[in-house]
Amino acid sequence: MSGNSELGFRELLQKSIVDGIRIENPVILKGQYRRAYDLLKDSIDANVTPCLVGPPGVGKSLLARKVAEDTGRGFYEVFFDENMTPSRLIGAFDPALVVRRGRTVESFEPGPLMRSMVEGGLFVAHELNRATEFCQNSLIAPLEERHYHLYPFGMIKAHDNFAFVSTQNPIETSGTYRLSRVLVDRIGCWIRLGYPDxxxxxxxxxxxxxxxxxxxxxxxxxxxxxxxxxxxxxxxxxxxxxxxxxxxxxxxxxxxxxxxxxxxxxxxxxxxxxxxxxxxxxxxxxxxxxxxxxxxxxx
Ligand SMILES: Nc1ncnc2c1ncn2[C@@H]1O[C@H](COP(=O)(O)OP(=O)(O)OP(=O)(O)O)[C@@H](O)[C@H]1O
Ligand SMILES: [Mg+2]
Known part of the structure; x- marks a missing residue:
């Protein structure tokens, strides 16, 4: 590859950086979507953790994104599976920076959960029921206490606007894992979406x-x-x-x-x-x- 095309790529990459993804098409808030949107917003405002339950492709992600946009929150999402780890979720210290500066705020690379906690964003845990036990455990404190213990800093308190939303496919769908008891107990509002009229x-x-x-x-x-x-x-x-x-x-x-x-x-x-x-x-x-x-x- 020539040096020129390499430079071209870097310029294009720089130009391609955007603040976040915006919803491009209108969101239809009728029928089940009106109700689900209101429930989602109400439970977030009341500090009751919601879970959007519905089959693939019915609009769960879109609704969560819409609430984030309408309430001026940053949008962060994670798709859980067996490869997701607590340190990818929370963040980790950059070893190269730790050598120079130690374990300081500057050498910490935040993951999406920590970022949304600190900035007051909306964090969406997709397919939370597929999260490993390790990941599920690291979600309990942010969910229940709105805090996270981060060594060596101590307790990190979530911004008032921090909101946690989970999504999952209906349990009736074969291949759907069951959510652990501890997490089920901490999710307070189950919002079901089916196929629209x-x-x-x-x-x-x-x-x-x-x-x-x-x-x-x-x-x-x-x-x-x-x-x-x-x-x-x-x-x-x-x-x-x-x-x-x-x-x-x-x-x-x-x-x-x-x-x-x-x-x-x-x-x-x-x-x-x-x-x-x-x-x-x-x-x-x-x-x-x-x-x-x-x-x-x-x-
Ligand atoms: N109420 C709606 N108004 C406008 N578009 C919608 C609406 N509901 C769903 N869509 C569109 O349908 C498609 C699927 O929606 P979305 O990706 O939110 O589904 P999902 O439930 O999150 O699916 P998955 O379970 O596969 O993640 C998207 O293109 C979305 O824009
Ligand atoms: Mg989705």
């Missing part, structure tokens, strides 16, 4: 595609097909609003290539919708189930 979901599709110009009957077809996967007895994990958005984007953008909307849906739907679906009936595949559904709605 028809009008709300169509609006979500419209604002995210963006498909403001997509004919109503095409949008209806997309909704009906996506919704059918949720009623279908063979499907354990159906298509999410996120999958519906992807399908709407493709259909909207490439509609000209097809004779009609139905043909466009038929072309894209199998590749978009089968991705996150799971079949529970032996002998059936996601492909055959999708084909049945498309046949029913598109003929």
């Amino acid at each position: 028809k009008e709300t979901e169509k609006e979500i599709l419209r604002v995210n595609a963006p498909a403001y110009n997509l004919a109503e009957d095409i949008l209806n077809k997309i909704y009906e097909i996506v919704n059918e996967t949720r009623q279908h007895p063979d499907l354990e994990i159906p298509a999410s609003p996120r999958a519906g958005i992807f399908l709407t984007r493709l259909v909207d953008r490439y509609l000209d290539r097809f004779d009609d909307g139905g043909e466009a849906i038929r072309f894209f739907a199998p590749s978009v919708l089968t991705k996150e679906m799971r079949v529970r009936t032996p002998g059936k595949t996601v492909e055959t189930v999708i084909e049945e559904i498309l046949q029913k709605h598109l003929g």
Whole structure:
């Protein structure tokens, strides 16, 4: 690689630095979302830790981000799995700086939890139920006492605005771990999100595609097909609003290539919708189930 392109990359990198991610499309606060948004905000204000529970792609992250934006809080998030450690969560001393300065405030590299505690941000623990016991233990004091004991400084007190939100998939979904008793006891408000009603979901599709110009009957077809996967007895994990958005984007953008909307849906739907679906009936595949559904709605 030439020196020039290396310089080019660094300039571009510098220009690409932004303060944070902002929500780009409108957030639809109707139906279940209005209630969930209000509950989320109310519990944060009352210092009751909330957990957003819902299947993949229904808007849990978006709601948390929206509350952070509306209340002027920085947004920090962590996706828990077995590789997440307390020191990645809390932070750690930079060994090179410790050699020069010792264990001082300057040589401490904060993790997202410590940062949000100190700055008064909103911290989202995604899939908290997948956190290791070590991580779960290091969350108890910040949750309950709004403090963290950080050696060698002593107690770190959280900023008044610090808010902790967790998210998880419903426990009924196979493969979902159970949250430890100690953490369950400290989460006070369980906010359930399911699949939105028809009008709300169509609006979500419209604002995210963006498909403001997509004919109503095409949008209806997309909704009906996506919704059918949720009623279908063979499907354990159906298509999410996120999958519906992807399908709407493709259909909207490439509609000209097809004779009609139905043909466009038929072309894209199998590749978009089968991705996150799971079949529970032996002998059936996601492909055959999708084909049945498309046949029913598109003929
Ligand atoms: N009420 C809403 N208004 C506008 N867009 C929405 C709404 N709810 C969901 N969406 C859109 O649906 C998509 C999925 O939402 P999001 O990523 O928040 O889901 P999630 O529940 O966090 O999913 P996962 O469990 O996979 O993390 C996003 O593109 C989001 O913008
Ligand atoms: Mg999410």
